[in-house]
Amino acid sequence: MGNNGPVVAIVGATGAVGTTMIDIIDARESVPWSEIRLIASPRSAGKVLRVRGQDITVQALAPEVFDGVDVALFDVPDEVSAQWAPIAAERGAVAVDNSGAFRMDPDVPLVVPEVNAANASERPKGIIANPNCTTLSMMAVMGALHREYTLEALVVASYQAASGAGQPGIDRLQAEIAAVAGKDVGVRSGDVAAALAEAGLPAESPFPAPLALNVVPWAGSVKDDGWSSEELKVRNESRKILGIPDLKVSATCVRVPVVTTHSLVVHATFASEVSVDAARKVLAEQPSVVLRDDAAAGEFPTPADVVGGDPTYVGRIRQALDFPNTLELFVCGDNLRKGAALNTYEIAETVAAGL
Amino acid sequence: MGNNGPVVAIVGATGAVGTTMIDIIDARESVPWSEIRLIASPRSAGKVLRVRGQDITVQALAPEVFDGVDVALFDVPDEVSAQWAPIAAERGAVAVDNSGAFRMDPDVPLVVPEVNAANASERPKGIIANPNCTTLSMMAVMGALHREYTLEALVVASYQAASGAGQPGIDRLQAEIAAVAGKDVGVRSGDVAAALAEAGLPAESPFPAPLALNVVPWAGSVKDDGWSSEELKVRNESRKILGIPDLKVSATCVRVPVVTTHSLVVHATFASEVSVDAARKVLAEQPSVVLRDDAAAGEFPTPADVVGGDPTYVGRIRQALDFPNTLELFVCGDNLRKGAALNTYEIAETVAAGL
Numbered sequence: 001m002g003n004n005g006p007v008v009a010i011v012g013a014t015g016a017v018g019t020t021m022i023d024i025i026d027a028r029e030s031v032p033w034s035e036i037r038l039i040a041s042p043r044s045a046g047k048v049l050r051v052r053g054q055d056i057t058v059q060a061l062a063p064e065v066f067d068g069v070d071v072a073l074f075d076v077p078d079e080v081s082a083q084w085a086p087i088a089a090e091r092g093a094v095a096v097d098n099s100g101a102f103r104m105d106p107d108v109p110l111v112v113p114e115v116n117a118a119n120a121s122e123r124p125k126g127i128i129a130n131p132n133c134t135t136l137s138m139m140a141v142m143g144a145l146h147r148e149y150t151l152e153a154l155v156v157a158s159y160q161a162a163s164g165a166g167q168p169g170i171d172r173l174q175a176e177i178a179a180v181a182g183k184d185v186g187v188r189s190g191d192v193a194a195a196l197a198e199a200g201l202p203a204e205s206p207f208p209a210p211l212a213l214n215v216v217p218w219a220g221s222v223k224d225d226g227w228s229s230e231e232l233k234v235r236n237e238s239r240k241i242l243g244i245p246d247l248k249v250s251a252t253c254v255r256v257p258v259v260t261t262h263s264l265v266v267h268a269t270f271a272s273e274v275s276v277d278a279a280r281k282v283l284a285e286q287p288s289v290v291l292r293d294d295a296a297a298g299e300f301p302t303p304a305d306v307v308g309g310d311p312t313y314v315g316r317i318r319q320a321l322d323f324p325n326t327l328e329l330f331v332c333g334d335n336l337r338k339g340a341a342l343n344t345y346e347i348a349e350t351v352a353a354g355l
Numbered sequence: 356m357g358n359n360g361p362v363v364a365i366v367g368a369t370g371a372v373g374t375t376m377i378d379i380i381d382a383r384e385s386v387p388w389s390e391i392r393l394i395a396s397p398r399s400a401g402k403v404l405r406v407r408g409q410d411i412t413v414q415a416l417a418p419e420v421f422d423g424v425d426v427a428l429f430d431v432p433d434e435v436s437a438q439w440a441p442i443a444a445e446r447g448a449v450a451v452d453n454s455g456a457f458r459m460d461p462d463v464p465l466v467v468p469e470v471n472a473a474n475a476s477e478r479p480k481g482i483i484a485n486p487n488c489t490t491l492s493m494m495a496v497m498g499a500l501h502r503e504y505t506l507e508a509l510v511v512a513s514y515q516a517a518s519g520a521g522q523p524g525i526d527r528l529q530a531e532i533a534a535v536a537g538k539d540v541g542v543r544s545g546d547v548a549a550a551l552a553e554a555g556l557p558a559e560s561p562f563p564a565p566l567a568l569n570v571v572p573w574a575g576s577v578k579d580d581g582w583s584s585e586e587l588k589v590r591n592e593s594r595k596i597l598g599i600p601d602l603k604v605s606a607t608c609v610r611v612p613v614v615t616t617h618s619l620v621v622h623a624t625f626a627s628e629v630s631v632d633a634a635r636k637v638l639a640e641q642p643s644v645v646l647r648d649d650a651a652a653g654e655f656p657t658p659a660d661v662v663g664g665d666p667t668y669v670g671r672i673r674q675a676l677d678f679p680n681t682l683e684l685f686v687c688g689d690n691l692r693k694g695a696a697l698n699t700y701e702i703a704e705t706v707a708a709g710l
């Protein structure tokens with residue numbers, strides 16, 4: 001780390017996203033930072049974490065920790081970001097926020113570098129927002145296709161991983177899998193729930209129903225007319241990132257028993273005709289997209305292959321038989337990497353380059 | 356069982372669907388049959404199964420087993436049905452077939468009793484087909500809404516259970532869950548596959564990728580232009596059952612680590628306007644549909660609740676915000692019951708009543 005480079009702070013360094021952020025920084029060939037500060041709650045203060053060969057002591061979040069900081073990455077719950085990102089900005093840092101606190105604020109750009117990097121420099125509040133992981137999982141793919149064919153409508157069904165609910169989500173799924181293993185459950189109503197209770201798992205869970213051997217059609221909080229916050233985020237954030245205010249979007253968000261990596265089935269309608277071959281060619285050219293699409297050879301992306309990697313994977317590309325100008329796609333992205341820490345870090349690199 | 360009633364044969368009585376068929380017959384208050392014959396491959400011949408308190412010896416499939424049979428239920432692979440259902444019909448039985456062998460034959464009705472029961476009596480070949488389980492999981496719901504609002508288009512994403520691949524699918528998922536339990540896998544590319552190999556699971560599997568802690572965007576065989584057979588069945592069978600030859604359908608079929616019960620996210624467009632409240636009212640009135648739809652109270656269907664039951668469950672009903680006359684729904688149905696054995700048995704009861 002150079003001595004003259006900017007100073008970066010990772011707020012929420014001990015969480016699921018923060019830990020992945022550290023992995024990403026560790027794996028970078030070089031980083032622009034002269035100093036890396038790790039911040040979390042008082043619960044974690046004093047913990048020592050190793051980053052690029054250096055032991056760094058986690059500090060409790062406080063206004064002073066931002067003194068001298070150029071870029072502050074926020075990987076903490078919404079309410080913590082809402083309170084503290086403005087404080088970091090006030091103290092002179094550019095805050096890059098992974099929470100939902102600022103994404104739809106008209107004075108805060110919502111950035112996916114391969115789609116709208118230029119927006120990162122218009123930040124009147126000193127805050128840049130990172131999209132929700134579900135939206136982000138398809139943005140590199142949809143952004144590339146939109147540039148060529150002009151996107152008009154998206155119908156999306158998600159297959160969201162447990163780690164979308166942070167480290168508690170991962171822990172819960174792993175405990176549930178252990179509780180049902182070797183038992184003949186999932187064959188009678190309620191037998192999965194009974195197996196979890198029998199194994200001593202608390203009724204309190206990050207998920208509103210058992211997740212092992214199940215799928216749960218709910219993620220986020222309750223919004224008007226039966227929509228979940230997660231579903232409305234896919235609509236609102238896709239519109240803002242792609243710069244299509246009237247993009248038609250309908251999403252249904254479903255949690256699945258996968259540890260990490262969100263998948264999406266996308267039915268995408270464009271203004272102009274698009275063939276499968278042309279779409280494949282466009283996607284194969286994107287540096288951050290991997291095309292895995294040969295059904296006859298058994299090639300398609302799955303979370304178990306994609307997890308731990310940076311790119312967005314896409315496959316199962318088909319021309320809809322009964323809907324004009326429409327493609328069906330299956331997209332997978334690691335929700336902790338491109339879906340959160342990686343995209344945030346890429347924004348931070350963009351900001352650092354412009355400092 | 357009365358002495359004068361018709362004779363029924365269950366072909367494939369030892370499989371996932373056949374076993375469920377026996378459960379259903381056991382649970383019926385009364386049955387019209389004077390005799391129940393159980394048929395399977397020579398591998399199972401001689402096995403004794405208990406049905407409604409009687410021990411019945413499984414017979415190997417042969418032309419003679421159909422002598423005197425009035426209704427023959429086929430719960431066997433496609434090629435076995437293709438060969439043997441006509442033989443049963445020739446010997447005077449009405450064959451009700453659960454396989455894919457005859458579903459799109461114009462001389463074979465494709466029946467879901469609550470949607471098109473009358474079609475069961477027009478059977479020039481003596482064969483009636485039972486729909487594919489994925490299609491069937493949404494037919495009671497879509498049939499009811501179609502009667503009121505005239506269905507025009509369906510965009511479907513499936514969350515299909517392992518038992519859709521029969522008993523070998525169930526066994527494989529359970530073995531995979533045991534192999535990953537207690538291990539920190541699903542966090543790096545390929546670590547789930549490595550855990551399965553380490554546990555000694557054969558590379559050969561009913562699924563083209565690991566299913567534990569994963570989702571697999573493939574079910575069925577390879578068809579033209581990247582489509583899977585399962586996805587085209589949803590299109591073709593929905594059209595035939597609902598009697599809408601030009602229904603627009605796009606489906607993406609994805610396998611999930613659930614033992615039994617298929618779920619579907621459905622984006623359904625109608626000819627006329629439909630409110631959520633009106634749709635709920637229509638669905639609540641269907642005897643074979645259970646409405647579980649109160650997001651604020653955490654009420655929605657999940658496979659773990661629905662499994663083992665007869666009805667189709669529906670919830671998460673929302674009016675699409677940007678698509679006119681369109682509802683979003685989440686539907687769950689036990690693929691071995693309504694999706695297979697139950698619907699077949701209901702057809703058999705309809706046939707028996709008309710004999």
Ligand SMILES: NC(=O)c1ccc[n+]([C@@H]2O[C@H](COP(=O)([O-])OP(=O)(O)OC[C@H]3O[C@@H](n4cnc5c(N)ncnc54)[C@H](OP(=O)(O)O)[C@@H]3O)[C@@H](O)[C@H]2O)c1
Nearest residue numbers: 012014015016017040041044075076099133164166167340
């Ligand atoms: N998981 C995903 O896929 C994903 C994707 C995109 C965006 N996000 C967003 O990223 C943020 C972090 O999510 P996560 O999944 O990493 O959550 P997590 O695993 O629960 O981690 C939360 C982090 O925030 C810290 N924290 C909590 N309360 C704090 C407080 N009052 N003051 C200071 N630090 C506090 C925690 O520190 P302690 O360890 O000291 O408690 C921990 O480091 C959330 O806003 C989430 O919505 C998550």
Ligand SMILES: NC(=O)c1ccc[n+]([C@@H]2O[C@H](COP(=O)([O-])OP(=O)(O)OC[C@H]3O[C@@H](n4cnc5c(N)ncnc54)[C@H](OP(=O)(O)O)[C@@H]3O)[C@@H](O)[C@H]2O)c1
Nearest residue numbers: 367369370371372395396399430431454488519521522695
């Ligand atoms: N699983 C579902 O969700 C589902 C839903 C709808 C429709 N279906 C269809 O229902 C059929 C049965 O599926 P499944 O899931 O029950 O399969 P399964 O568990 O593999 O059972 C297959 C059954 O067929 C018998 N069989 C196989 N080859 C035979 C032969 N040559 N002669 C006589 N019997 C033979 C087997 O007898 P042995 O035990 O003696 O081998 C067994 O009873 C398939 O066509 C399937 O596509 C399945």
